[in-house]
Each structure stands twice: as C-alpha cells, then as structure tokens.
Amino acid sequence: MAIIEDQRPLELTTGHDPVAPEAPSPLGVFARPKANTGWRSWVNTVDHKKIGIMYGVASFFFLLVGGFEALLIRLQLSVPGNQLLSADLYNQVFTMHGVTMVFMVIMPMASAFANYLIPLQIGARDVSFPRMNALSLWIWLAGAIFFNSSWLLGGGADGGWFNYAPNAGVTFSPGTGIDFYAIGLLIMGIGSTVSAVNLTVTVLNMRAPGMTLMKMPVFTWMNFVVQVLLVFALPVITVALLLLTLDRMFGAAFFDASKGGDPFLWEHLFWIFGHPEVYIMVLPAFGMVSEIIPVFSRKPIFGYPFMVGSGIAIGFMGWGVWAHHMFASGMGQLSVLAFSLSTLFIAVPTGVKILNWMATMYGGRIKFSVPMLFSIGLVGMFTIGGLSGVTHAFAPADTQQTDTYYIVAHFHYVLFGGALLGMMGGLYFWWPKMFGHFLGERTGKWHFWLMLVGFNLTFGPMHILGLQGMMRRTYTYTSVQGFSMWNMVSTIGAFIIALSLLTFMGNVVFSYRKHRKNPVNPGADPWDARSLEWMIPSPTPEYNFAEIPVVEEFDEFWHRKYGHDENGRLVRIAKTEDVVESSDPVTVHLPSPSYWPLVLALGMPLVGYGLIFNLWWAVPGVILIVAGIYGWVMEPSTDPDAGHGHDDHHGEPDEPEATELAAPETVEAELVSASAGSTGVTAEEGDSK
C-alpha cells in the first residue's frame, strides 16, 4: 500500500507545483518521526529489516533468559536430593523456561528471519502493511516483558507450559503467575495474529512480477505455511486463554470439574493450537536448511515441488494429530486409535523432507562451512527427534512414556535439534547480508561443535532417564533411584551449551570489531547463492531492490549466473558482478516511520496489569490504545513531507495528485488521501482485534 513501484514513476519531473504542501503533524501531537540514525530510528521504524533485526536481538535476549532458567533446572537436578530450588520455585522455573523458549525465543526468532527475508526473497520493498509489522513487534515485546515481569510481581506461572487444568485454577495456583501467563500469551497472540495476517498477505500479494507461488524459495514457502497455521491456530488458544481468564478472574468454572466444568476442554483447546504450534516452530528452520543445503552442495534443492508439498501436507495434517498429546487422558479407544494412525502418517511428509535434503547433498560438491554444519546437524538431530516421536505414536508405548524424561528428550531433539540449530545456521548464512560482514568461520565451528556435543550430552541421556522412569516436572529424586549419573552428564551438557552460546556472542563481538578495524564488504553474493536476496548489496540497502526484478525461474539468481552446456554440465554464463544490482534508485518510495504502533502496543501490558492488580491501571492503557488507533488512522502511511530516494530528503511533495486535487482549505484532507492508502482500514483492522 505504501510502496510505489518503479513501474509507476512518481512523475517528479513533470509539471506539478514545486511548492511543498503543508504537512500538519498528525493530530497536532507528535511531529512525524524523521530520524534515520540513533535509537529513534529503531523505535519509529516500519522497515521490515530493522524490525526483523529487533525481533532477532530481543529473541536472543530471551534465549539467554530461558537458557538461564534451563541452567537452574539442570543445577537443581544435577545431584539427588538437591535443595537449590524449592519445589514451588522449580515449578515456576520450568514453566517459565518452557513458555519463554516457545513464545519468546523460537517463534520470534523465526519471525526475525521471516520479516527480514520474505520481502527480499519475493522481490518486494517491504511487507504489505509496514506499520502493522512494527505493531506486531511492539505488541509481542510488550507481552513478553509483561509475562516475565511476573518474576518481580509475585512469582512466575507454575503450571507447565501447557498449563493443564485443574492445576491452572485459582484453587491450586492462587498466585498471580498463571494470570500473567494467560494475559501475557493473549497479548503476544494479538501481536502474532497481526504479523500472521501481514505476512500472509505479503506472500500472496507482494511478489515480484513472474514470481509465481511455485517459484518462491522454500524458505518463503515454509514461512507462508507457518503464517497460515498461525492465522488458524492462534484464535483457538485465544479462546482457551479467554476462558481461563474468565475462570480465574471473573468467577466462571469452565475448567473446574467440581463445578461442572471440564478440564478436558482445556487440553483439547490447548493442543488443537499446540500441535500446529510445533510445526510453526520447526518449519521456518526447515525452510532455512532448504536454502542453505543447496547453496553449499552446489545443487538445486532435490524435488522442489515435493519439498513444498510436504510442507503444506505437514501444515494440513498437523491439525489432525493433536490428541496424541493426550493418550494418557482416557479419552477412549477409538480416539486413541485414530490419532495414533494420523500421527504415524504425519511422519511421512517429514521423512520426505529429510530424504530430499540428503538427496540434495548426494553427489554435490559439499563445502562444510558453518551454516552447512548447522544444517547437517539439524538433519541428523531432527531425525533422532522424529524417530522418538514415532515411538510416541504407538499408544501403549506412549502410555509408558507420558510425563517422563523420554518426552522431554524427544521435544528437545525436535525443537533444539530442529528449530534452534537450523536458525543458528541461518544466522551464520544471512549474517553477511544483514550486517555486511561475516561471522568468524573458525569460532563458528567451535560454536557448532560445542553446541552439538553439549546438546547431545544434555538431551541424549534423557532418553535413558525417561525409559528408566524418571518423571518430568518433579523437582528432585533420590540417590537409590539410579538416575544420578545421567543427570550429572546432562547438567554438564547444559553448561557446554551455555559455553557454545558464549562462543557465539564472542563471535558476534569479535567479528564486528574485526570488521570495524578492517572493513571488507563480503559483496552481494558471498556464498554463490541462489535466491533473490543475494542479488542486492550487503548489507541490504534501505530500499531493498533498486529495480524490482522480473522473475522467470525458480532459483532466479542462480539461473542468471549459470547455465548448462550441450552436455548438461553447469557453466557460468555471467559474472556475479554483472548480475547483482548496482543501480541507484531515484523513485523508490518508502513507507514513513511512525510512533503509533509503539503507542498502541504500550497500552496492552497496562491493561494486563489493570486486570490483574487494579482496574485503574487499565485506564491509561485503554487511552493509549485508543489514541494509538486513531492517531494511526489520521496519519497517512506515507509522510507527505518525506523524500523519495534513500537519501534525498529534498522536501518535494510525495503526493502530487493529492496536492493538486486538495483545495488549500482542506489540508486535513490529505491526511487520508487517496494515494496515502487506506490508512483508515489498516487501523480499523487493528481496531477489530
């Protein structure tokens, strides 16, 4: 809406009145933000790249928070009969660890990549709703901080990340922790819904000419599947959380069996969301690996349509397996049988992906760079997690494994070994594109091997512990149970993972310093890669593409560089320097920064505190939200006062049509003028959430 394509030049040079129009500040309160540097440029930004980087930084911060909680858990369990944490505190720590890792690390880190890369991979200048993009970041961040503030305000949630009733009820959890859980997740859910709508529309609507759906890179495809899953999964957890809030704060009894409610309803609602959520977390990493492996094998992805199709199949089938989390709940033989079968079936598309990655590597000229190492790590580790997952599909076995460390081992192999390893690979792969310098290769290898070894030491023994019968969510064990040795090994492994994260942070700092001292630009295409984002300079210019590319084939950029000779052998047909973009844009029209998303988002946690502590707190929150929405409506998505190019702020009017048409006395009219897009609509959408 805010991005005017090159194909429609702005007719800057043809006769319009060169007098700049008066640009009234929106509502006369705030001047339109203009900063291009410093913290202001980040706070106001609507640029998908800056938003992506902020998602990344914030999720990494929460990775450290959640990792610290994990270390506390492991320390507590390192020796039998440990009294480091009380049972109550232990409940809070593992709950906060789980929720933090799921909703504040894996999901937003995937969002970071999705935000940064989807527009680049489909050849767009930004997402379809740039301000809504900023809104989803700020709402998510506000919700995450709100949720974690529970540590300081009476203790964290203590019901496990899936927070089963009746434990989640006021009777068994009288503190405010679960209230923070419910409202924090509701707030983050609003942010995720906004972002899911935004990215779905972006993928459907903002593709470059010629970029048909089946020419999109696999990463974009997988993220598209994820966004659609989010669109449909989030309202289900929203219902569950609303009912929980009504139970805890307004005296209803939806999940209270003693008053006629049904704790089962929570389990069903939670897992109808929760199982698609598993794929929401892992598919983005699958997408990244599907980008990295072809590049470092120098072969196209094997079976692209099957790669895409299996992703879609996973997305669909993910809706039909939720009750395999509930085999031990006594829901009846028929249900157990049906969900056993569907769970076995969903292993098929996942297996297709793994075999396709291996077939991509087969016969390729593999280069074991750090991103590739992480990708191979994902393929291996996720396969282990997938296989232990298949063992859960057999209900009799699963009844034995339920609530043991075997389950903990399984989902860490899937989410750490799958999602996190993939995203670490993604960081190394796209770092030069994002920041204009490489991460250290040697340190990166240390990082990878430490992480792989630490990960296997931590979670591998949990298979054994679980099969021996060690229960999860129990704060200690006795020395006669025979769990001591593997628990100690697991704790040592956890500290090795911590060390690997420190290595990564050191890598970030030192590679940046090295770059400062001796700047060497990696060039547009440091890996000899395949998709569109490598066609533009590194770091990505603010306007992404000076000229929107016209796409003819899948792996367009690769096909511009390479062709085949008569024997079918790969030959270079053009030098990379000749293919990458170098032209300087003059008519690029970028969406203008805005305060309003931040204002709107700030109101949300205030309403949350109001609901929990004192309704008066909600008043400023509601005022901020309403002000945010109406400020947003009254503000054109593109500042009439902003310039055109990335650096030419020469104050010419952006909207010649509006200037010509609007009578002088209806200056306000320009605020929601035709070419400024339907700002009203965008905001109304926010309104309706």
Add this chain to the structure above:
Amino acid sequence: MSDLAYESLEDVEFPDDIHTTSTGISNEKLGMWVYLASDCLLFGGMISTYLIYKNRPGEIAGLSGNTHKVSEYFDIPFTSMTSFILLMSSLTMVLAVNSVIRGDLTRLRLWLTSTAVLGGLFLGGQIYEFTNFVVNDGLGFTSNVASSSFFALTGLHGVHVVVGVIMLLSMLAISFGTRIRAEAVEVVGLYWHFVDIVWVLIFTIVYLIP
C-alpha cells in the same frame, strides 16, 4: 456535490492495487479476509464450548450452581426480532458501499448511520436480554457453566458488534473531514457482514436448535 475526486472514482473501477498486487485483490481487502478466516476459529472455539456445556447446568447438586439452563428462558420472538434488525443492517451496509462506489456521499452517510443505528439497536436488545436473564431469571455469568458459556459466546459476538459500530461511526466521521476511499468502506462492510453471518450461526445453534 461530491467530495470524491474524479481520480478516486476511476480507482473504484480500476483500483490502483490491481497493478501492484500479485493476486489482484488489494492488500487491505485480502488482509481483512485473512483476519476474518482467523476470527472464524475464534467463534468456532466459543461455539464448541457452549455446545459442550449447554446441557450440564447444576449437574452436581449443591456445587455446580443454578440447575436451570439458560435456554429455558430464551425469548425466541424477541431475539428473532433483534436478529432481523442485525440482518437488515447488512442490507444498509450494502447500500452504503454502493453509495460510496457511486460517489454519493450524502447517501453514504445516511446508510452508514442507519447501519450503525441498527447495530446499536441489536446491542440494546442484547443488553435487555442479558438484564432479563440476570434480574428476572436469576441466571448470571457465574450461575453455572451453561450460562457462563452462553454469556461468553454472545458477549464475544457483542464485542465484535461494538467494534463494528465504532468502525462505522469512524467511517462516518472520516467521510465529513476527508476524501474517503470506497475500498475502506467496503472492507468495513466485509467485517460487518461477517459479524452478521456469525450471528446467524449463533442464533441457529444457540437459540433454535434445542
């Protein structure tokens, strides 16, 4: 006199975005469709909750509260009337969209106002109905799980109507100050029709099916 510029009229037939979006549907409209798809599951979850609980009020003597179902007190003729009012508001919404496409701002304002008023009447009916349940029949939100789920479901729908009315009134206000985009009204219309359709479902499932 029309405040709509000629260019905007042209945009109605050939919206700008057709040239710039891959699907040919504008971002705003597609975004609203995607959001409404998401909203379907919100109501789906709430309707399921009601269906699970509607027949189990006061099952556990002395513990689970009031033994009456909320459905015992439904006033079907009254609710049919408010449902009819809400359905008619869809008609006026269509007329509003039609007026803005023709550039007829006077009629746009008339139909926007009527839609908002009809929505308000529906809300008034809902408030009357709720009050009736609470005051005359003694069935409040916390009386039993059946009434909790009834109030939660119809309340959620009511909140959607309130948001819709606010959007309609905002559109009305915008139509006085600025040149309003036909598509903005159309997108609000999408939302409004969705809320109506959901009510048709709720009315059928909750009120009509015993």
